[in-house]
Amino acid sequence: DTGVSQDPRHKITKRGQNVTFRCDPISEHNRLYWYRQTLGQGPEFLTYFQNEAQLEKSRLLSDRFSAERPKGSFSTLEIQRTEQGDSAMYLCASTGRQDNYGYTFGSGTRLTVV
């Protein structure tokens, strides 16, 4: 197991375009989290899945944002009609009972909206 994988590592997009990011968690982990991190800040919670169910969403997750985790494996985060304020690092983390809820983070996807 190579840990949590995120793709792409970097994404530059024009304002108004849609983007989609992918996260592949550690295979045994049933919980998956998405965070957003802007420069000089700590990660801010966006949404959380337990298996395929999206159980919680932050107020930060506007209606332009949608996340899915079909079949409880990989997850995607889509941003529609991107705005410059969406520029950030998007981090994915996974955990499970067998890890005593020690969260493993991916390397993130850095989004730049121009």
Next chain:
Amino acid sequence: AQSVTQLDSQVPVFEEAPVELRCNYSSSVSVYLFWYVQYPNQGLQLLLKYLSGSTLVKGINGFEAEFNKSQTSFHLRKPSVHISDTAEYFCAVSDRSGGSYIPTFGRGTSLIVHP
């Protein structure tokens, strides 16, 4: 909702000196506590975690942290730092009572180790 305060935004220190990075969290019945390190343009790497039991927790790279329930603190310490410890450090807390265990992060402390 939980909140985490990292009291120092930046901590400069000389190589081989000891260091303490401070973290306080808002009170809750029971919490899990974490310290993560982030190197430039990378994700977060878990240094150590407190789930229960002994209040002194040892982690990777020679770091340790002490859980103090009465002061709601979880300060990170290292007796002798190296240049390679230069990075951003994040304290996080997750509330055990809700069942979601969603970690809330502090704003981070930049540790700068000088030769």
